[in-house]
Amino acid sequence: MQLRDALNDYKHHRHDATAFPGECRSTTGHFSGRDGRLVHVESDGSLSDYGYPLTGLNGLERSRFGLRVDGDIVWFDHCRTVSQEYYDDTGLVVTEHDTHLGTVTQFDLTLGDAHVTYFDCDGLEPASVEVVAFVGFAPDSQDTRIGQLHHDDAIEVFHTDEHDFVGSTTGFAEIQGQVAAKYGEILDDEPVDLPRPISNGRYEEARLSGNLVAFLPVEDGAATLTTLLTDSDEVSRGDALDQLDALASSYTSAAALEDAAAEQVDVSVPGDHPYAEAMAADIRVLSLLSGRTGLRIAGPDFDPFYAYSGGYGYTWFRDDAEISLFLLESAAEYDLDLDAWHDQSAAAYRDTQRDDGSWPHRVWPHDGSLAPGWANGRLEAGDDVDYQADQTGSVIAFLGTYADATADDEDAPDVTGTLESALDSLDDTLEDDGRPEICQNAWEDMTGRFTHTAATFLEAYATLATADPVDDDLTAHAGDRAHEVYEAIDDLWVPETGIYALREYTDDEEGAVLDGRCDSATLAVVAAHRTYDRLEPVDDERLDRLVSHVETITEALWREPSEGVKGLIRYEGDGWRTRDQHDEKIWSVSTAWGAHAAASLAALLADHDDDRADEFAAKARDLLDLVLPGGPLCMDTSYLPEQVFDDGTPDSATPLGWPHALRLATVALMDEYDILEPRRAVADQ
Template identity: 30%
Template sequence: MIKQPNVILGNDELLVTMGKKGDILGLFYPRRDHAQHVEESLACIHTGEKLLWTNDNDWHSIQNYIEDTNIVSTKLYHDSGIRISILDLVHPEVPVLIRRFKVQSQQKMSGKFFYYSNFNVGETSKKNSGFCDSEARLLAQYWQNYYIGIYGLPEFTEWQIGKAMDTIWWTNAKYDMEDGKLQRNKEDIGNINNAAGWDLELEADGANEFVIFIGAASSRSLLYKRMHELSKLPLEHIFEKTREHWVMWLAKKHVLKMPGLEGHNNLRQELFNAYNRALLMLYLLNDHEHGSFVAAPEFDSNFEKCGGYGFCWNRDSAEIVLALKHSGYPEYCDRFFKWCIQTQLPAGSWFQRYWLNGDIAPSWGNFEYSTQIDETGSTLHAMDIYYRILEGLKKVEFLEEVWVSVLRAAEYLMKRTKSGLHESCMDLWETYYGVFTYTNASIYAGLMGASHLAEENGESGMARRWKKRAEFIKQATIDRFWLQEGYFAKGILNEKLDKTIDASSLGAYIPFGMLSPTDPVERDMILFRIENIQKKLSIPINGGNGIKRYENDSYIDGNPWVVTTLWLSEAMFAFVLDLPNGKEGPYAEELKRLTVEGVKYLRWALAGATSTGLLPEQVDKSTGKPAWAIPLGWSGSLMLDNILLLDKICRRNAGNNEQG
């Protein structure tokens, strides 16, 4: 079943996704991509008369992050007068989720507090084993070397280990709670679930607190040790340690100033908050051992409506690590490019997508005609951008480390572009096979980057050869794909020119730099393309316009995407910075207009975030709510890029005002 989160939290080993009402949707351990151990995990209240599940529609919720942290506060209000406050955090050093429930009622109540879980440990419902250690007051479920455990404070007084099956309903822990009393079965095997129970005695406006520890480990003994040691610590101590961990990590960031935005309807503070949230979110999508990123926490593992998102694409991750570097976190580039060296295929290219440990992932890109050549171009381009930022010995060491990988990738791109346009492959949207503007632009950037690295490495012959091919690709792309209407065609499909306007054609300028605003002809091409994308791909919602991927897009109802909208605003901001500034300059009005419009798109993206500030892939074109993959790492990286560019514009404008 597809379940999209409203919030995520975790540490280096554990990633947890939750719904708006605090129900756990995903529990990923020990990596962000595998294994996902939860089918269902949430609290419920037995009032003495009936069972109230906390994810029912009868509950109203308010959910947010504690400022500058990945600690979550959820408040639930029931029509009957019951209130539940949930504080969720993951310890920064061990894979244990700690959940504090504070239950209140306007009326006196005598009932039960239950915590129910349907674990699929090892990402399977088969051959699991579960038990209740009544002496240690620990519920545990395991499969091979994956162990998931539940411990409570105060200790639970009743429990049930049962079959998660309707055919054996009388042992099923989910049904066992309905009469307000659990059977206390101690162990079972197969497709199983569990529940723990506590007495709930409330005076009018009184409160009871329950703390649930949900831990993961690779062995039974380690699980016991983790739960035992953590349960001895005061919750206030764990909370403060966790809060300090996130605050200290954020303290390394590049500091924003945004002068001149102070009076713009709280925009400055909204951007500060979005900047911090994007950084904190990307931390949680990163595999800290291998350096790779999941595109988004997996939510469609059965590939019901898509091919899944819980994998690493070089294209997305290359943009993410550069955004993090510009934001003050260079270590992500170091780890990711080491991962790229290890995952490069023998032919010199990179695969469509990978598991985080570098194994190739499920793919429909297994052949030359179905591969995504832009993944290789994007990776080479990012390596060169990172190299240009480095200084001193670090610069020399990085070039030495990546040179063989650069050489192999560049020669692969040469092989696939003999005619000036790339050979047939799959587009970046994983929808069409053909020859594409975006892919050609990525190859141009990859070969130009490789040429620069070759020159720096004393390989001038290779540098000239690769640069010549890049220039050939650029000219061929303009000659074949630029239309008199003022935009690039999508590409060649079925040997025919497809004149569909596609937002990805922005890649010819941002991020790949095939066109430059400093050239008068190319400057006009960029502006015409921006204008046509606005005209033909805008969808009005949330008081502004979002940008869909391309004309007649049918994927998930053809919604506008945060990625494409932020791509457009980034192009606008980059254009402003690429041209001379000045109140009386020849481009003054154009630069002002692009800045204003870029800010509108930026605000549109912020309006499409979850209540906790997470950026989705899309925004529902009918409701204006976050849609599909939540959160999407690519959206987060583009938000960072946009905010950093706008900060530069604000500082430049402030400097001009001071000079004036």
């Protein structure tokens, strides 16, 4: 998203109660992408690229499609969208437009760094119709100092390294460049409606812009637009034009796109599983958000100017490693062919580890290089308070589990040295009392000594202590540390409310104080204790405290603000991104975390022959239903947005990878313990 677009959106939404003005939202529409670009197909069929973090190529910033008949243009965004959905379980997006001339069906599929848009115009009256495409590129993330080259059958838009190409199966009846918004338009109170009416402006203005309007002849009832993003250092102009020609000749029908989309799906979930729809959606979302390195963005970046957040188009090692672990566990339960994903993740964590054994706050997923962040205390001079120690714990938990699972696989990346160094780093941030030092929390909005951080340490140490073929000395050391953390976690117990505190912090007058607010991140203690239970049985008193904790946290954070809207908030007193809303917002991550924690507790209790397991299995089912298709937090697109307002309006990163992985892992865990039931309608609960 470029500044002109952000300012234009600001004019549209500055008085909106639930939309943050100036953002590039993805809360409507569908994404297509795999092994390259991430292309958003809005519900009106317009396209934009979100894949810069995954490829280093920026691509499309704005677009608009429609029809021209006898010189008159009707845009699809002025028409009714009949439907938009994925073709089967693939990444092919199918959009139906109801125009005054008849129905146009639009098919969109991303193929690596290319994207194909096929328009089925068969049956339109009159037949002499043209497809009009307005597309605006920002190569190298620039919207000025851009040039165009008009080839015989293609347009090339470039800045320096990035060269973007546009082609058409039926050629172009007409092509016209368009300059970006001018100063007066930017400063005007009213938004700019692009593209402008075609005029006879100066030649150089039309050629010095990323915007162009192209008219595509409709032949045999169809037209196809192709776009291709390239790095000129890697792909020559000739090769790019050849590739564009190949795309134009290969994808001349909906059937061809359907076949290509089906070939992209190399991981199939059990088709007869009652939760197959959700599982397939989770796999698709996590594939969409993955770069070629195997690292993932947290979600599509809707706020690149950091107007209301710190951005989402980066790899956090907490989110990414937990997703990797959930995928590993789910693959084992359902025999999913995700070995290549696991191997990529392990290699990526090995390659991005710092010399001190930790991982930085955020990296760019397309190459693993350091990305902008605010928690890089271990890279900077001074103390390490601005550091998120739980990230190292989460990576260790995955790598330890991965090393154990691939013990007999000679081709798997060797992560032994990575684990040894990471263990040293974890020890460096563990205080003498057995709890992690003061650092930033998982939500990245406060500092202290957090229950969630302690839980990730417990899981990391316990995983290493029980992993094979990790070095015996390392295993023994990790086991000792796991016992220390296990005992120390009770220092965070709040007996008055029966929960583990959000954190311990230092008050100038009272000294160390427990923050007794309920926090969904503290639910991580349950999965950590299940892992510890493999090392040494969890004692009865701790089981009772875990039961009390999950009961109290899920009840205290429960919100049902309006009819059909319900779930868990992030933590008590959370005021982030509330806009005009006075109370905390419901989060899909927190709700899915509640389901996973309840399922984990049911499993742990079952392993101890504790009758309370049935109670938490039922709680897990109730919370899981809220994030399943048909539930209030799952959109019709199959996506889980990070948050929703009280009226159900989705907000923030959409789709967010973390809750999708949590949902997948929760289904797998409940299946393992046979506590899933046939899907129930949420309205019947």
